[in-house]
Amino acid sequence: MKVTVLGLGLMGTALAKALLRNGHETTVWNRSAGKTVEGAVHARTPAAAVAASDLVVVCLSVYENVQEVLTEASGALAGRTIVNLTNGTPRQARDMAERVTGFGADYLDGGIMAVPPMIGGPEALILYSGSRHAFDAHHGTLEALAAPRFMGEDTGLAALYDLALLSAMYGMFGGYYHAIAMIRTEKITAAEFTPMVSAWLTAMMAGLPLAAQQIDSGDHRTEVSSIANNSAGFPNLINASRDQGVGTELLDPVHRLIDRASAEGHDTDALTRLVDLIQTP
Ligand code: NDP
Numbered sequence: 001m002k003v004t005v006l007g008l009g010l011m012g013t014a015l016a017k018a019l020l021r022n023g024h025e026t027t028v029w030n031r032s033a034g035k036t037v038e039g040a041v042h043a044r045t046p047a048a049a050v051a052a053s054d055l056v057v058v059c060l061s062v063y064e065n066v067q068e069v070l071t072e073a074s075g076a077l078a079g080r081t082i083v084n085l086t087n088g089t090p091r092q093a094r095d096m097a098e099r100v101t102g103f104g105a106d107y108l109d110g111g112i113m114a115v116p117p118m119i120g121g122p123e124a125l126i127l128y129s130g131s132r133h134a135f136d137a138h139h140g141t142l143e144a145l146a147a148p149r150f151m152g153e154d155t156g157l158a159a160l161y162d163l164a165l166l167s168a169m170y171g172m173f174g175g176y177y178h179a180i181a182m183i184r185t186e187k188i189t190a191a192e193f194t195p196m197v198s199a200w201l202t203a204m205m206a207g208l209p210l211a212a213q214q215i216d217s218g219d220h221r222t223e224v225s226s227i228a229n230n231s232a233g234f235p236n237l238i239n240a241s242r243d244q245g246v247g248t249e250l251l252d253p254v255h256r257l258i259d260r261a262s263a264e265g266h267d268t269d270a271l272t273r274l275v276d277l278i279q280t281p
Contacts, residue, residue, distance in 0.1 A: 001025070001141045002053035006046060006069055007086075008035040010116045012059040015085070015145055016040055018120030019057075022144035027052040031069075046073035055081050055138050057145075059112075063088040063096060070100060078104030081134045083142070085110040085126065089163070090156025097130055097155040106134040109155050111162025114146055125149060129157035172201065174250045178241070185244040214272040222270035230271060231262040 001024045005016040008030035016037045019026045027041040029049035036042060043049035050056050050073040060066050066086050070077065082100050084093075084107070093109040100107040107130050114124035124146030128135050135142075135150045142148040151157040176197055183193045214220050234255050241248050248255075257274050266273045 001055065002027070003141060004028070004043070004049045004053040004056045005040075006030075006049060006056065006058045007060040007065075008037060009059065009061065011085070011112065011119070012057075013037055014116035014119040015057055015059055018144050019141075021120060022141075024141060024144065025053075046070070047076045049073070050076040050080055054079070055083065055141060058082060058084045058086060060086050062086065063092040066096065067099070070103075074103050081106040081108065081131075081138060083108045083110055083128075083134070083138070085112050087111070087162070088159055090159045093129070093155045093159045106131045107155065108134040108138075109158050111158040112146070113162065113165060119145055127151050127158040127161050129153070129159075130155040176201075178246070178250045181246045182241060182244055185246060211270075211272050214270055215275050220266070220269035220273045222268075225270065226267060227258060227261045227269050227271065227273060228267035230258050231267070234258055 003019050003024045004027045005012055005019065006029050008016065008028055012028075012030070013035070016026055016028050020037070020039045025041075026037070026039070027043050027049050028037050029043045029046055041052065043052060046069045058066055058069070060069065063086060066084055070082070077100065082105050084096060084100075088096075097107040097109065108128050109130045111127040112119075112124075113127060114121075118124040126142070126146040127149050128142075129151045130153065132150065132153055135148070139148055151161055179197055180190045180193060184190070214222075234251075237251055238248050238255060241251065257277055258271070261267075261269070261273050261277055264277070
């Protein structure tokens with residue numbers, strides 16, 4: 001299969017190498033000269049790169065770059081399948097689909113749930129949405145990059161899932177960083193403390209299926225831990241952080257939401273009630 005990769009950043013390079021490893025005839029293009037991938041054909045312009053293959057994978061920094069590059073290559077787009085793996089919002093993905101299909105190409109949007117060293121390996125996942133036909137036709141080739149998962153024909157869905165998963169990740173990292181900042185004030189190292197954090201987060205994650213049930217059913221009653229309990233206890237976290245000389249900017253928004261839930265009469269509910277509050281800012 002002939003495949004083109006537009007963008008040889010950290011991720012684009014990993015994608016091109018994975019395609020080559022799987023025996024695909026790969027053409028690459030990058031804005032700045034000097035970035036090369038052994039075994040690939042290096043096109044001089046985006047239009048030449050797009051003309052070289054039916055399947056074109058795009059992986060640039062932001063959507064504005066994609067728009068610029070595909071506009072430059074617009075004359076070569078008809079009949080091609082564009083798979084855009086650049087991170088962006090659902091709205092950007094839907095707008096890009098309209099633009100690209102307007103030039104006569106098929107469009108698939110993707111969200112990469114992996115870092116470059118994982119590409120082509122068993123843990124890598126890429127979420128796709130948009131043209132079902134494009135996904136089915138190129139499934140075999142896309143498997144060279146990561147496990148491909150189709151989220152739906154609404155082009156914005158892959159970006160929505162991607163960003164929601166990233167939001168969960170940032171929440172976890174934020175909590176971890178704050179915890180480490182607290183513990184370091186007593187000269188305990190991150191290495192000493194991290195196994196305890198991992199075990200704790202793993203234990204807490206076991207509660208997610210029940211949380212999902214409560215959120216989906218709207219029944220937030222609890223005999224485990226109520227908004228009232230958390231509203232009473234959360235100031236300890238804030239005060240302890242302050243006493244240790246640690247900032248509270250990551251904790252304050254959670255504190256405000258819990259207090260808002262309490263003020264709005266949800267004292268006997270579980271923390272899962274916070275989802276409704278987030279949805280009605
Ligand atoms: P890099 O910064 O390593 O590469 C960025 C790429 O975009 C380069 O090829 C760069 O070209 C190109 N580029 C930037 N501006 C323009 C422009 N105006 N016109 C043309 N090309 C341009 O980023 P990554 O490769 O890491 O990331 C690429 C995409 O993949 C991003 O959307 C990112 O969010 C996503 N992603 C990255 C992950 C990662 O861990 N790295 C994980 C999951 C998704 P040049 O060499 O000329 O600067």
